[in-house]
Amino acid sequence: MKGHPIGLHGPAAGREPARVLRSIERFALAPASAAPLAVLRIGLAAVLLLQAALVAPALFELYGRSGILQGPLRDVFARTELPRIGWAVELLAPLGVGEDSVILGTGVIYVLALAALLVGWWTRAAAVLAWLTHLMLMTTANSTVYGVDSFANIFLFYLVWMPSAAAFSLDLQLGRVRGGPTPAARLGLRVVQLHLSVVYLASGLGKAAGEPWWNGEAIWRSVMLPEYRQFDLAWLADAPWLAVVAGWTVLLVEIGYAFLIWPRRTRLPWVVATVALHAGIALFMGLLVFGAIMAVLTIAAFAVQSEPPGPAAPGAAARRAQAS
Incomplete structure (x- = not known):
């Protein structure tokens, strides 16, 4: 052992990595209240409902093929590799469902999903529907999208996986999820x-x-x-x-x-x-x-x-x- 610096060997050296790992574990996984995630859920849903109310009068102008961007021009601006309303229109056309009905239905599902997310009712399913319909609306009217829409979609996706219903939710009150x-x-x-x-x-x-x-x-x-x-x-x-x-x-x-x-x-x-x-x-x-x-x-x-x-x-x- 002669010639080796003191402190590089022995129990102390072995404890250092373990201490670092414990610190990382405490930072990332120490039990925490779900209140911040619930506030995120409630606040995001409330703001997006406000945005939906502002957009509702121009729903068909923004998302229809006869609206502001008409026909193929709208499809050029749309990010076609992602889900969009046009996919649902093509899928439901054989059943006699028109484009206006699909647009209106998508908007209604989006608003209902946000309302369910707001109160925490079937929260995870509501987050999935809100994220998916928001993505469809966003990609269909891609030319009108700006940074806030991308932020909203990302954090709606996070809410699909996060336990935001574990505080301030109907799911918690009804016993569908555990708090704490x-x-x-x-x-x-x-x-x-x-x-x-x-x-x-x-x-x-x-x-x-x-x-x-x-x-x-x-x-x-x-x-x-x-x-x-x-x-x-x-x-x-x-x-x-x-x-x-x-x-x-x-x-x-x-x-x-x-x-x-x-x-x-x-x-x-x-x-x-x-x-x-x-x-x-x-x-x-x-x-x-x-x-x-x-x-x-x-x-x-x-x-x-x-x-x-x-x-x-x-x-x-x-x-x-x-x-x-």
Whole structure:
């Protein structure tokens, strides 16, 4: 043994990998409350129901072959390798079911699935139907889709597998699922948290790689483009430093998200900053659904208590008995 550095051999060296594995296991699988996943389920379903109400008046214009994008043109823009309404139309045509009926039926199933998801009734089946019909609607009207639709579909897919019914649900009240902390709830929560951390970090670094977010140009364009303009902010031309500060703030919030939303001391300020950022997007750019969904995701992932309650502290009488 002479000549070998101290600490590389013996029981201590064998304990180190085991300690690392235990830490990973605690991080990913320590039993946790399903409350954050339930809040994600409820918040996402509520926002998507709001979006459905906004889209409903233009249902056939968006998804029909005689709508805004007609016939083959719509099919060119559609992502044909994924499920879409056209598949259901072709499948049901021999039965005499027309395109309008298929579109309406898909929309009704989607809304009913979201309502069931909201209250947690047959939650997993509702998540499957909501995800599938959302995917069909999204791929059929692919030219009108933007980032929030992709986010919504991804997290609907997560809800298919996560135990979101284990809290705040009819399924729990009716005894269809068990409540209480579970490793599955912890794993589901970690997936959501890590996903959001990577997304915000990538978005922030992507913005930081160009000049527009450093010199205020990106902020100026965001509030002045006709399709996003909600208020007359032309006066920003006389105070360009405000746009610069706003751009730097966006970079700080997004890049800092992956690092500062995890520690307990900085978690709440970063949740508030992130929600405020998306509230600003909704207010000044009119992207209400986008702002609401992103706020729901952060609140559910980092602002809802996931740790199971610890053992109750002994009462005064018990403490006196222990002392005596």
